[in-house]
Amino acid sequence: MQPTNRSNRLLLPVKTWFIHLSLVIALALEYVPTGRLPGVPDWVALVLAYWCIREPLRIGMGAGFLFGLLVDIGLGAAMGQHALAYVVLAWLANGAARRVLWFPPWQQAVQVLPMLLGAQAIMMAVRLIAGGEFPGWSYFLSSFTAVALWPVLNFLLLLPQYQPVDRDDNRPI
Amino acid sequence: MSYAGNQPPPIFRRGPAPLVRLFLLVSLCLAMLVADLRFRYLEVLRQGLSVVTYPLQMAASAPVDFLRNASRYFATLIEVQVDNARLRGQQLEVGERLLRFELLEQENARLRELLGMAERLQVKTLAAEILYNVPDPFSSKVILDRGARHGVEPGLVVLDAKGVIGQITRVYPVQSEVTLLSDRNQAVAVVVERSGVRGVLFGTGRGGLEMRFLLADADVQPGDRILTSGLDGVLVPGLPVATVSEVDREGEAFARILCEPLGGVETSLQVLVIGREQAGPPLPGPGDQVAPPPPAPPKGRR
Numbered sequence: 001m002q003p004t005n006r007s008n009r010l011l012l013p014v015k016t017w018f019i020h021l022s023l024v025i026a027l028a029l030e031y032v033p034t035g036r037l038p039g040v041p042d043w044v045a046l047v048l049a050y051w052c053i054r055e056p057l058r059i060g061m062g063a064g065f066l067f068g069l070l071v072d073i074g075l076g077a078a079m080g081q082h083a084l085a086y087v088v089l090a091w092l093a094n095g096a097a098r099r100v101l102w103f104p105p106w107q108q109a110v111q112v113l114p115m116l117l118g119a120q121a122i123m124m125a126v127r128l129i130a131g132g133e134f135p136g137w138s139y140f141l142s143s144f145t146a147v148a149l150w151p152v153l154n155f156l157l158l159l160p161q162y163q164p165v166d167r168d169d170n171r172p173i
Numbered sequence: 174m175s176y177a178g179n180q181p182p183p184i185f186r187r188g189p190a191p192l193v194r195l196f197l198l199v200s201l202c203l204a205m206l207v208a209d210l211r212f213r214y215l216e217v218l219r220q221g222l223s224v225v226t227y228p229l230q231m232a233a234s235a236p237v238d239f240l241r242n243a244s245r246y247f248a249t250l251i252e253v254q255v256d257n258a259r260l261r262g263q264q265l266e267v268g269e270r271l272l273r274f275e276l277l278e279q280e281n282a283r284l285r286e287l288l289g290m291a292e293r294l295q296v297k298t299l300a301a302e303i304l305y306n307v308p309d310p311f312s313s314k315v316i317l318d319r320g321a322r323h324g325v326e327p328g329l330v331v332l333d334a335k336g337v338i339g340q341i342t343r344v345y346p347v348q349s350e351v352t353l354l355s356d357r358n359q360a361v362a363v364v365v366e367r368s369g370v371r372g373v374l375f376g377t378g379r380g381g382l383e384m385r386f387l388l389a390d391a392d393v394q395p396g397d398r399i400l401t402s403g404l405d406g407v408l409v410p411g412l413p414v415a416t417v418s419e420v421d422r423e424g425e426a427f428a429r430i431l432c433e434p435l436g437g438v439e440t441s442l443q444v445l446v447i448g449r450e451q452a453g454p455p456l457p458g459p460g461d462q463v464a465p466p467p468p469a470p471p472k473g474r475r
Contacts, residue, residue, distance in 0.1 A: 024229070028229050031229055031233035032236070033234050033237050033308065034237075036308070036310060061191075061194050061195060061198050062194075062198075064198075065202070069222065070222070070226055074230055075307070075308045075309055076314065076350060079208075079209040080202040080205030080206040084206065087198045088195070094191065128311075130206070131358060132312055132357065133312065133313070133357050133379065134378075
């Protein structure tokens, strides 16, 4: 694999435990009680979209469903609300994986933004139909902050893959 | 160019096609949403799975709790002294009313005994503190720091010093979830103090309350106090809930009565949880009738 399909630097393959660890850490961040603060990114949606794009064969709609359920329970939302949004997000991200990886990270972020906004719109539509209250347009701010973190996330989650298998004392990396 | 991407040729079969999987999972999610929001069948599943997420939730809320305790620890001495003086003054005022209240309670018990009426309701109380808002932006709920371990049950009413702020809807082992009065799915059985008109108070979201389904000529004026009536069999009667702020009787069958809550629904921190000691007497059933109803008069009678 390469960082983007245009670069000529090779990476090590991803370790599965690292994918699961990053998703669990995103879940823990999601559970931090920030109340109604607008603009707190949806960590699980962001990390899920990242892995669905990078590893479409491993992380897909099943992981989206499972982590959506866990987020629903932790945040006290309706059962299936985040699960529905994350399943659709995973489907879109898996489908876009081959195309998105040809772009540099900040352009990837622009392509991920409609997916995250769509996930939030699905959640809002479902809850408004069921009789919830309208949270205001600042609800969608969290997608924008999530997407602003995409380049940082790209770098951090790719770090374990940058190391070479054989260490050579005459070579720094 | 399809947004869903191009699928590999059929020689690379990898299970059901993505669209099939999407359809199945979306149907499952929609079924769960209906079962949870409409029928509330999934509470058991939620309690079961919350055992799995519990350690992660405790770990995630630890920094926020730490910050809150730290900021309280570092309050200045002057603030504490001013608070102290104010609370002592309040305690003196309230203590005098409490003495009179105890005398009245004893007199009430004796009079009820004389008249053969049932005893007044026994209540049990529990002091608690609001920790944080539930992050779900589509409902108004808060988390209390008392749970099943401390004797909290679903349905108990939560109030602060000035009035009712909500009702407990979900109980976890060490925390419980309170649905605030202004949540759109919350309703409280109430009675207007001055005129005795009974009604139901609904939340309208964002701190507003509305009394619905009262006829346009109901005896309600702006400024009336509204108390819980206890007629739902769950809440303790006589607790202050709201004051009427606006009554709109123009032309329709029902009056539009908007109310302001008395308790600090969006702002209170220290609260009291109140419930009945025993459940009320059961509703009479159709088999409990003593005398059969008189036969209906035949049609065509003059």
